[in-house]
Amino acid sequence: MDKTLYVSDLDGTLLTPEERISPFTRRVVNSLAAQGVAFTYATARSQHSADAVTAGLTKQLPVIVYNGVFVRQGEQRETLLHRAIPSQAREELENAFAQQGLFPLVYTLLDGVERVLWRPDRETPGVAHYVSTRQGDERLLPVEDDRGLYQGEIFYYTLIGEREQLQPLWQQLQGNPTLTALLQEELYRPGEYWLEILSREASKASAARWLKQRLGCTRLVAFGDGLNDLPLFQEAQESCAVENARPEVQAAASQVIPGNERDGVARFLLADTAPLLALGDRAGAFRVRLYHPQDLEELIRLFYETVHTVNRQDYTQQEVDAWVPSVESVDRAAWGESLAAHFTVVAEQEGRLLGFGDMDDTGYLDRLYVHKDFQGRGVASALAQALEGYAVGLGVKELSVHASRTALPFFQGRGYVHPVAQKVLRRGVLLENFRLTRPGA
Template structure:
């Protein structure tokens, strides 16, 4: 079975606008990593900065930092790969910065110690903010002159200022084929631009490809939001842009997932990894993905056919007719609203919809329907695995469900406990179902005994 490496950008992608990870994302990712999912991040941040904003996240794999200039592993920050700036390119950058009146932040290794050098008397307002926000960063080292500023083994430059101020240096340096040069707006400080300069070999894409090969993964899925993530996505087999991504990245991506404010990466991973985690070697016949509004008509038709052909084995013709008289009888506005509001996943094979399920924000397992031709093939198991993982992410103590006679054995097989039988009215007919619940790890089950 092919193993997938999942690589996510941090700022604007995995992180919230508050520059942190949501509790939901932390719970989901840590649980997936514990289950063996190969997940890591690729960021322009240093390891010091990345460690701060990803506090609480389990890092079982090496991480890609400084836009791919370094790959490091473990708490001891063992360097697996580094890409230094060529000496002639450092000299050229120094000349260009001097001519433009720019004093950069210089990231360098001085006698084997990582340092960030700058000249306080020449710092821009942006550099001053950078330094002030990192008072406990042991890498910071103020210097008094130009010679000291460019000492050591330089691997990265950052210049912070206005776009027009930085543009001439950007245009001059981007002609150097030995360099990778980025100029983009700082997402947390509108109007402020960062000019970042590194080795042409230092890219998220090349670092991720190196890590994929080292880990023995056959496929890569990447997530991003900014211009500097485009090469990373182009290197990946599956390309995901968060909904808040810049237009150019959304265009380069194969699919758009929920925004960083909606835990888009974690939600995608719950669905995408569920078949493999739930079925092991039996996985591979279908995939699980997030719901899209254009799925609505197909899911309603699947719902109708499942009730009339699968549930008919446990309910009378009159009961299934009352349950859903026709596809046209389904309230599309209500269904569309609830499927979009809930965590909804869809099983698909070569464009054919095989099943779907959804859960609300309380841990209530609302719908679960599987195409008649795919009963007993792991579709329902995969959907349930994803939705129960969503409940874990919510921090819920339990999952609740109102199971039909048909679905009751399935849920019992997953450890759900029946609370009571009950009846619901549909078109004047009473239909029997069963209130059931699954106690999650760390939670206590409450209900009828």
């Protein structure tokens, strides 16, 4: 099975709208990292800024910062890859800044030490806000003139202002053979625009490609929401845009996943990693993914057929008829509502659904069904792996399930204990199942 590298953008993607890692995402990512999943982030932020907003997140792999200018490793921030701006391009840019009356934030290395230079006497309101929110940042170094501004080994320029002010320079730099210019509205300050300029050799895509090769991975999965994520999407074998991403980013993605306010990246990771974590080298050709509303009809049919074939071995015909008398008898509205509200995953192979399962936010595993033709192939184990990982993310202390006679040995094999037989009334018929629990976080 392919070894996968997962690379996520931070702002608008992995981070919540409040610029933090949610407890759920932190628990999920840290748990998966402990199991060997290769996950890292690629951000336009500096490492100083990224470290602050990702506190508590396990970082076993190198991280990609400054839109791919640096790939760095460990607490000592060892630089593994560095792309500076060519000297000739620097001269051209600095002339353009002077001609247009622009004074950027200049990111540079002075004697090997990272600094952010700016002219306080020429700062825009956006730059003033940038500086005011970084009090105590040892990188900040105010200068008095342009000679002091453009010094050292410069690797990044940022201009902050109104779109009309920055767009002429952005247009001028389009097609430049040595530079990349990114103009985007600031995510947390609508109406404010950032023009970021870096070497064309530096990008999230090129850094992710380099890291993928270094780690010996054969598959790259990328997550993002902004225009600077588009090259990364093109590089990836699979690209995921969060629901809150820009329309053009969603259009470029392989799929759209839940938004950053719903921990979309962590949810995807739980599903996508489940077969390999559950089955190891036995993981087959099927994959586990998040449920989509358009799956509902096929999923209901699978449920009906499984009950009337697999469960029929342990229940009478009268009992399975009471359980689900027909495909048409299933309440679509109720099922659709609960599957959307729960964490629901499906197993599929070449577009065919092999099974599904769901868990609510209390840690109750509600449904787990596998197609009659795919019993005993690890599908249930992979689905349960994803669902139980969701419980880890929730931090629940106990997982529970109401298992049929058929499913009882499976759940006992996964550490669910203390089975208590109970009777459930369905269409006038009492059906036996067993309540089991398992310790959670």
